[in-house]
Amino acid sequence: MTQRVYNFSAGPAAMPVPVLESIQRDMLALPGVGASILEISHRSGTFVAIAEAAEANLRKLLSISDDYAVLFLQGGSRLQFSMIPMNLLGEGQSADYILTGSWGNDALKEAKKEGETSVAWDGKSTNYDRLPKKGDLKLNPQAAYVHYTSNETIQGVQFQSEPEVGDVPLVCDSSSEFLYKPLDVSKYGLIYACAQKNAGPSGVTVVIIRKDLLKKSDPNMPGYLNYQIHADNGSMWNTPPTFGIYVLKLVTDWLLNDVGGLDAMYKRNQDKAKLLYDVLDASNGFYAGHAQKEDRSLMNVTFRLPSDELTDQFVGEAKKLSLTDLKGHRSVGGIRASIYNAMPVAGVEKLRDFMVEFKEKNAK
Numbered sequence: 001m002t003q004r005v006y007n008f009s010a011g012p013a014a015m016p017v018p019v020l021e022s023i024q025r026d027m028l029a030l031p032g033v034g035a036s037i038l039e040i041s042h043r044s045g046t047f048v049a050i051a052e053a054a055e056a057n058l059r060k061l062l063s064i065s066d067d068y069a070v071l072f073l074q075g076g077s078r079l080q081f082s083m084i085p086m087n088l089l090g091e092g093q094s095a096d097y098i099l100t101g102s103w104g105n106d107a108l109k110e111a112k113k114e115g116e117t118s119v120a121w122d123g124k125s126t127n128y129d130r131l132p133k134k135g136d137l138k139l140n141p142q143a144a145y146v147h148y149t150s151n152e153t154i155q156g157v158q159f160q161s162e163p164e165v166g167d168v169p170l171v172c173d174s175s176s177e178f179l180y181k182p183l184d185v186s187k188y189g190l191i192y193a194c195a196q197k198n199a200g201p202s203g204v205t206v207v208i209i210r211k212d213l214l215k216k217s218d219p220n221m222p223g224y225l226n227y228q229i230h231a232d233n234g235s236m237w238n239t240p241p242t243f244g245i246y247v248l249k250l251v252t253d254w255l256l257n258d259v260g261g262l263d264a265m266y267k268r269n270q271d272k273a274k275l276l277y278d279v280l281d282a283s284n285g286f287y288a289g290h291a292q293k294e295d296r297s298l299m300n301v302t303f304r305l306p307s308d309e310l311t312d313q314f315v316g317e318a319k320k321l322s323l324t325d326l327k328g329h330r331s332v333g334g335i336r337a338s339i340y341n342a343m344p345v346a347g348v349e350k351l352r353d354f355m356v357e358f359k360e361k362n363a364k
Contacts, residue, residue, distance in 0.1 A: 006347035009325035010153045010300060011176065012196040014342040018258060019250045037246045042239050051235065051245050057252030061262055064185050064208060071207040071227065072235040072245050076194040077103070077175045080205065081110035084147065084171055084190065087217045087227050089115040093144040096120040098137065098163060101128040101152025102331065103173060111147070120146065127332070128155040130292040137163060145169040145189055151177040153197075154329040156302030156336065157295045162187050169213060177299050178206065179255060180341060181266035189213055195244060197299070198341045200251050204244030255341070265341055272339050272348045273298040279355045286363045287355065290332055304334030311335065314358055323351050 007014045030037055033046050040047055055070045064070060073079070084107075089095050094116035097108045100123050111117050120139050121132040139146060146165040151158040153176045162170060162184075169189025178193035185191065190209045196202040209227055217228040229237050259265050277296060280287045280303055290302040305311045311334055315327050328336040339348055 003322070005322040005324045006343070006350060007324055008337045008339070008343070008347075008351070010197075010329075010336060010338045011194075012202050013198075013338055013340050014347075015201070015247075016251065016254045016258075016342045019247065019254055019342075022250050023247065037243055040242075042236055042242050047242055047246075050249050051240070054245050054249035054252060057249060057256060058206065058208075061179060061252060061255060062183050062185050062208075067211055068185060069209050069211055069214065069227075069231040071209065071230045072240050072248075073205045073207055073230060074203065074241050076202070076205055077173055077192060078106070078110070080173070080192045080207065081107040082114065083225050083227070084145070084192075085111040085114035085117075086221060086225055088169070088171070088190070088213060089144045090216060091115075093142075094118050094140060096139055096143045096146040096165075096168070098132065098146065098148040099123060099128075100131055100149060100157055100159075101155040102329075103152055103154070103175075104147070104149040107147060107149070107173060118143070123157075127290075128152060128157060129290055129295075131157055131159060131295045132163070134164075137165075139165055139168070141166055141168065143168045145171045147171045147173070149173040151175075151297050151299050153297075153300045153338065154302075154332055154336075156289075156291045156297045156300040156332075158297035158299065169210070176340075177297075179252075179262065179265070180269050180299060182262045195248055197338075198251075200248040201244050204241040204248055206248070259341075268345070269298045269339070269341065272343065272345060273301065275345075275348050275352045276301045276337060276339070276355070279352055279359075283355075283359055284363075286359045288334075290334065299338060299340055301337040301339060302328060302332055302334065304328075308333075310362060313362075317358065318351070318354055321350065321354055323347075323354060326351075 058070055096118050098120050099105055120137045146168050148163055150172050171190045172188055174191050174193045176197045178198050192207045195204045214228045214231055217226045223229050280289045287303045318326050326335050328334040
């Protein structure tokens with residue numbers, strides 16, 4: 001087998017090695033089935049059991065009550081940017097959007113096509129290096145919902161707790177932090193996440209929606225875009241992303257059985273992020289973090305070096321050490337180390353050691 005690198009990509013991202021080994025072992029034929037997961041019918045008893053187990057795992061990990069439906073959809077978060085206002089934004093209503101980075105802005109652009117929106121807060125003036133403080137939000141108490149992005153992968157800012165929005169349904173794009181720590185689902189009207197950061201491969205999107213909100217879906221809208229239809233059909237109104245759901249089931253098995261649940265995962269994620277942020281804080285400005293300290297992400301560590309030349313040198317030398325996909329997004333520049341759930345501590349330690357050595361050799 002080819003030697004694996006430490007993959008710091010923002011997504012599709014690293015997956016747990018035990019999950020990859022399970023996929024490899026059973027790819028030709030699932031035990032007792034005689035056919036691959038890529039071949040069996042989504043209506044078969046085997047796949048229905050897999051989908052039910054994936055949902056049961058999510059409900060256990062996040063303590064999701066029966067007041068919520070769990071849907072397995074396609075189209076990634078970008079389709080959710082449209083589906084959410086299509087389903088939840090009624091005639092004559094407006095929706096509030098909290099803008100803390102690139103993905104929140106993209107969500108707003110799509111929502112504007114479906115109805116009235118309002119910006120409750122926008123961090124653009126400081127290039128999205130911080131989150132709103134208490135009292136900053138300008139919320140409409142009659143809004144159909146309030147949308148926010150809990151972790152912005154590009155800017156590396158992350159909410160540590162939910163924004164307070166009163167009785168208005170809170171909608172969260174949780175794509176780049178999903179399952180990284182325990183979550184009080186009861187505070188939300190809808191949570192959505194594409195899988196390819198923390199929960200599986202690209203191709204499956206999880207939507208957790210409070211059941212009372214399903215009735216807001218207009219029966220005359222296109223079928224695939226209707227949450228109620230998906231809920232009524234157990235996410236099988238069309239052929240679902242079977243392989244993605246299968247892998248999500250394996251990832252949630254890993255979280256439950258190998259990691260020990262989301263409390264343990266959260267502690268691991270805190271420890272990993274601290275390894276890198278400690279280097280930033282001790283570098284006397286050689287590594288300049290993009291996010292303000294109190295709003296830093298545990299998933300995406302973003303920082304700049306003194307020059308573009310040093311940034312390119314950093315990326316090149318890191319790659320030779322099998323530390324890959326570290327170049328930051330063009331809108332922020334610098335370096336982005338995505339250290340999602342599956343990134344092992346050893347990978348973060350190796351990056352930390354490289355950062356220390358690189359600074360010692362290149363700081364003036």
